[in-house]
Amino acid sequence: MTERFTPTPEGRVIETPTSKNWIDASGVVWNWVNSDHDIMLTDAKEIVAAQHELAGGRSFCLLVVLPEDVGLTHEARAYFNSTAATMNLLAFAFLARSRVARMVGNLFLRLIRPPVPMRLFTDHEEALLWLRGFVSK
Numbered sequence: 001m002t003e004r005f006t007p008t009p010e011g012r013v014i015e016t017p018t019s020k021n022w023i024d025a026s027g028v029v030w031n032w033v034n035s036d037h038d039i040m041l042t043d044a045k046e047i048v049a050a051q052h053e054l055a056g057g058r059s060f061c062l063l064v065v066l067p068e069d070v071g072l073t074h075e076a077r078a079y080f081n082s083t084a085a086t087m088n089l090l091a092f093a094f095l096a097r098s099r100v101a102r103m104v105g106n107l108f109l110r111l112i113r114p115p116v117p118m119r120l121f122t123d124h125e126e127a128l129l130w131l132r133g134f135v136s137k
Contacts, residue, residue: 014050018043021050027135028128029054031064038071044079052088061091061131063124068098081112091134092118093127 009022009030018039020032029051033039039047051062072080079085092114109120117134121127 012054014054016043016046016050019047019050021047021054023054023060026128026132027058027060028131029060029062031062033065033067033070035067035069038073039076040073041075041079044076044085048080048085055088057088059088059090061093061134062089063093063095063127063131065095065124066097077112081114086115089116091116091131093131094118094120095124095127096120096122 009020009032010024011022014021018034018037020034021030023029031047031051051060054060094109109118119127119130121130
C-alpha cells in the first residue's frame with residue numbers, strides 16, 4: 001500500500017514552477033514534485049539548480065516525492081541522468097505515492113542507468129533510512 005503523507009519542509013525552501021525543494025537536518029535534499037503539469041527540460045534544469053544550491057557544493061542524497069500523476073519528457077529524463085545533474089549526488093530515492101508514480105519510477109529505473117545508487121520506495125521512512133546510510137559514509 002502506498003503511503004499518503006505531506007512532509008513539513010525544514011529551513012529554506014526553493015520553489016520552482018514544478019516542485020518544492022529543501023534540505024533536512026540529516027543532509028537529505030527533498031524534491032516534492034507538483035502534479036499540475038509534465039516536467040520539461042527547463043523544469044528539470046531549475047529543479048537540479050535548486051538542489052545543488054541547497055547542498056551548497058557538498059555531496060548529498062536526494063529524495064524525490066512523486067505525485068499521483070506525473071509526466072516527464074525524454075529530454076528531462078536525460079538531463080536528470082546527466083553529469084551536471086548527478087554531480088555531488090551520493091544516492092537517489094523515489095517515493096511513489098500512487099500506482100502511476102510507481103510505474104513512472106520503475107520505468108525511469110529501467111531506462112536510465114544512473115551513475116549513483118537509486119531505489120524506489122512507497123514508505124518515506126524506509127527511503128530516508130536507506131539514504132541516510134549514504135550520508136553517514
